[in-house]
Amino acid sequence: MKRAPAVLLVIAGGLAVIGLWWSSAVVTASGAALTTAVAELAGMIASYLVCIQLLLIARVPWLERAVGLDRLVAWHTVVGTSTLFLVLTHVGFMIIGQWITAGHGPVAAYLGLFGLYPDMLTATIGTAALLLAGLLSARALRRLLPYEVWYWSHVTIYGAIFLTFLHQISAGPVFVGHPVTRGLWIALYAATAACIVLWRIALPVLRFAQHRFEVVAVVPESARMTSVWIRSRRPELLDVRPGQFLLFRFLARGHVLTAHPYSISNLPADGLMRITVADLGDHSGRLRELPVGTRVLLEGPFGGFVGRRRTGGVLLIAGGAGIGPIRGLAEQFAWMGRSVTVVYRASRGDDLALYGELAEQPAVNLIPLIGRRTELGFDPLDAASLGHHVPDAAQREAFVCGPPTMIAKTADSLRALGVPTAHVHFEELSFA
Structure with missing residues (x-):
């Protein structure tokens, strides 16, 4: 498996972190010492996982080729959840x-930590x-x-990580009194x-300088769908295939x-590519107004x-804004x-945005399934209905978006x- 080296590297790093903790841990039968040691271990592993979490979405090329961005995003979510639990464990223990040592309540115990450890305010x-x-x-x-609220809450994480790093x-x-381990941690x-900085900031800026991407047309495709030609x-130098996606920041x-x-949503040619986006009421809804x-x-x-x-036949199934990548794949295949x-x-x-384009392609067998399930009395995408419309589905490679x-x-x-299963590919319209 291509992703095995990445997984082994993360595990090896985690074991190294545990080894560093063990080299300086003070574990005794004392309740206070034991809980503090557990807190320190949880804090170190959480700090290590923060770096792993950021690297998973840093757009590191070899990592994306080995694992795939969709799986990296899923791992990012799992690692993030684990990190939060470890942070809570660190704070709680x-x-x-301190509560055991000082004999006061939890609030007083927490405030007491400010007198024992430096940079507690920034850490808080x-x-x-x-x-x-x-x-x-x-x-x-x-x-x-809204997407923007989620996005900016995540942008603040970079500042939060810096504060806790101090x-x-x-x-x-x-790290205190150990310059070698301190240097290794800073290097990490x-x-x-x-x-x-390299792959999320410098590379997009370099690509922009090379391509000078610009909007050349904005086309309403339906009441809720808009295409933007770029x-x-x-x-x-334009290296993008139908079915793939990019992160677009319109200036x-x-x-x-x-x-x-x-x-x-097209087969890029002559430097032109197109996205077709559904109006979901936020950023996507304003694309129709792009100059x-x-x-x-x-x-x-x-x-x-x-x-x-x-070789072989393909079955492309689109729902809503999923017609974008499906339209490009249909043309390519x-x-x-x-x-x-x-x-x-x-x-x-x-x-049915882009329906006319698909219908005009003689090599494409287009099957519209229109209507709400409550009105139809059945689901048009259930096995019986799908099998009726595509009797040779089992012999085709399937793409669903x-x-x-x-x-x-x-x-x-x-x-x-x-x-x-190996012939079925999914693209869920839920990147975040």
Whole structure:
């Protein structure tokens, strides 16, 4: 497995951190000493995982090629949750240790830590910011928040990490009086910061300087869907495939402060690429107002939502804004000479953006499935319906893009129809 080296490297680093803690830990039968030792271990592992969490989304090229950005984002979420629990463990056990020693209540015990350890104020501020960002990332809250709130809460994490790092270096028993381990820890954080600056900031700026990406057209495709055409002045350097996505930062009022992930909806040619975006009421809803000539900063391309096989038929299933990457893939596969069937799911006929383009391609068999389940009395994407429309589904490579609920339902249907798991590819419209 390509991702095995990355996993082994993370585990090896974790074991090294535990070894560093053990070299200076004071573990005795004393309740206060034991709880403090546990707190220090939890704090060190949490600090290490913070670097791992940042590296997972630092756009490190070899890591993305080995693992894939979608899996890295999933790992980032898991590591982030684990880090928050370890931070709470660190704080809680430090308070308990001081409580046992001083014999006062938890509040007094926590305040007492300010007299024992340096940089406690910065650590408190940084920890509070980390916990707030973690809370806002919870799935239940994330769905209720505008993307911009989630985005900027995560931007503050960089400052929070710096504040807690000061406390680690000045108060951690592994580092105080130990210049070698202190230097190694500083090097770990410096290398992590360098990766972020290089691949998240410097590379997009360099790419912008080379391509000078700009908006050349904004086209309403339906009541809720808008296409934005973007041109590169260096088309020979444009390396993006249908099905992949990029992070777009439009340098216009109301857009410049955030970058959003959008998939390519055409087969890029002559330096032109297109994104087709649904109006979800936030940043995406304002794309229709973008002025022509707007400059664009890009990160990417990302994603493995591309064909693995070179021959055989393909089944492309789109729901809502999922038509963007599906439209690009349909054109590519038709150009390759593969048999292409596109199943387009929509609640209403006027939601079928890009339908005319697909219908005009003679090599594409287009199947619209229109209507709400409550009105139809069945799910058009269940196994019986899908099998009726695409009787040879089991012999095709399947690509599905749409909302999470649609993905789950379609996965069950394809499994029931006998499509091999290795021939099914999903792109969930939920990057964050």
